[in-house]
Amino acid sequence: MASTPVSALPITDWANPAPGGWPVWGQDAAVARLRQAVRHDRVRHAFLVAGPDGVGKTTLAQALAQVLCCQDRPAPDLACGRCLTCRKIARGVHPDVQTFGLERQATMAETKTKNTTLTIESMRDLAATTALRPMEGRWRVIAVEDAETLQGPAQEALLKTLEEPPGFVVLLLLADDAELLLPTIRSRCQAIELRPANRPAVAAALAAHGTQPDRADEIAALANGRPGWAFRAAADAKLIKKREDAVERALAWIAGSAYDRLVTAVRLGDGFTKQRPETFADLGTLLGVWRDALLLRAALPHHLTYRGIAERLAELARGWNLDDLHQAVCAVQTCLADLESNVRPRLAMETMVLQWPINSNPSDSPSPRAAPPRPPR
Numbered sequence: 001m002a003s004t005p006v007s008a009l010p011i012t013d014w015a016n017p018a019p020g021g022w023p024v025w026g027q028d029a030a031v032a033r034l035r036q037a038v039r040h041d042r043v044r045h046a047f048l049v050a051g052p053d054g055v056g057k058t059t060l061a062q063a064l065a066q067v068l069c070c071q072d073r074p075a076p077d078l079a080c081g082r083c084l085t086c087r088k089i090a091r092g093v094h095p096d097v098q099t100f101g102l103e104r105q106a107t108m109a110e111t112k113t114k115n116t117t118l119t120i121e122s123m124r125d126l127a128a129t130t131a132l133r134p135m136e137g138r139w140r141v142i143a144v145e146d147a148e149t150l151q152g153p154a155q156e157a158l159l160k161t162l163e164e165p166p167g168f169v170v171l172l173l174l175a176d177d178a179e180l181l182l183p184t185i186r187s188r189c190q191a192i193e194l195r196p197a198n199r200p201a202v203a204a205a206l207a208a209h210g211t212q213p214d215r216a217d218e219i220a221a222l223a224n225g226r227p228g229w230a231f232r233a234a235a236d237a238k239l240i241k242k243r244e245d246a247v248e249r250a251l252a253w254i255a256g257s258a259y260d261r262l263v264t265a266v267r268l269g270d271g272f273t274k275q276r277p278e279t280f281a282d283l284g285t286l287l288g289v290w291r292d293a294l295l296l297r298a299a300l301p302h303h304l305t306y307r308g309i310a311e312r313l314a315e316l317a318r319g320w321n322l323d324d325l326h327q328a329v330c331a332v333q334t335c336l337a338d339l340e341s342n343v344r345p346r347l348a349m350e351t352m353v354l355q356w357p358i359n360s361n362p363s364d365s366p367s368p369r370a371a372p373p374r375p376p377r
């Protein structure tokens with residue numbers, strides 16, 4: 001069976017490992033658990049690796065595959081990164097290491113159907129793959145990206161594979177949100193939760209790969225704990241511009257009048273169905289900006305996410321107290337949860353902005369009190 005390459009970036013770089021010993025940045029706890037399992041030969045047959053996009057799930061899966069299959073291990077729980085096996089895994093062409101996911105599904109599909117969920121056919125394909133003995137080593141390692149997109153019947157099909165995996169199989173389900181999987185699937189996997197990496201870890205990852213320290217710190221600040229995004233952004237200035245634009249949009253929303261805030265809420269709410277991922281991303285940024293406002297008000301500037309707007313945000317937050325800002329942060333969190341649980345988008349958005357503290361001096365329509373007198377015509 002032809003295997004498709006894993007996502008282009010980030011590639012595990014064993015010459016520049018993170019402090020945890022594997023080239024997986026900001027996830028030392030997860031790496032430590034896996035290293036221990038490998039050292040004691042207690043590798044489970046199924047793992048559920050969960051965490052936000054870009055946090056390191058694919059990289060962790062690839063690193064584990066290399067550790068299990070490497071032909072020239074420097075230690076039982078490390079890979080060399082240089083042997084033919086390690087290189088084949090990095091290129092996605094090792095016969096015993098496969099990645100299933102939307103990308104592969106799109107490549108394999110003959111018809112041009114919507115490719116937003118992993119299909120039952122993909123899971124049957126996976127089941128057939130798990131039955132094959134490894135060709136080159138002891139293990140067959142199979143990663144399932146986008147596992148959160150599996151629907152009912154496809155999950156049932158996967159469950160069958162999970163019930164009796166052959167002894168040589170290690171299955172890694174990679175999901176942005178583990179809660180979307182059946183409890184029966186979750187209970188058959190060892191859970192590995194990847195949390196957003198802290199900013200110094202992301203900056204260190206970039207610096208280790210040649211980004212100037214100042215630049216690395218700037219990108220890390222925008223990365224929201226996702227080293228994968230940071231690597232892509234370091235190679236593509238457009239991503240940084242897009243991120244900065246999103247931060248500006250969030251700031252403008254917050255800085256608007258009550259009326260303008262509501263207009264934006266209605267617009268985003270009405271467009272939600274068509275722009276679901278984009279809206280979630282924008283709300284994630286919005287949450288970060290409100291949190292920064294709270295941090296500025298609490299005099300904790302070292303923890304800011306968006307330093308580029310710190311001065312303007314501090315100016316804006318001056319009129320609000322900590323309770324106001326805490327309420328705004330909670331309102332965004334509630335809105336995100338409401339959208340996940342299918343509350344009407346417009347209602348969720350409107351309810352959110354109505355709980356924000358009133359901006360007595362909105363940026364785009366200055367209040368009469370603050371506006372300078374108009375010159376006579």
Ligand SMILES: [Zn+2]
Pocket residue numbers: 070071072073079080081082083084085086087
């Ligand atoms: Zn190797």
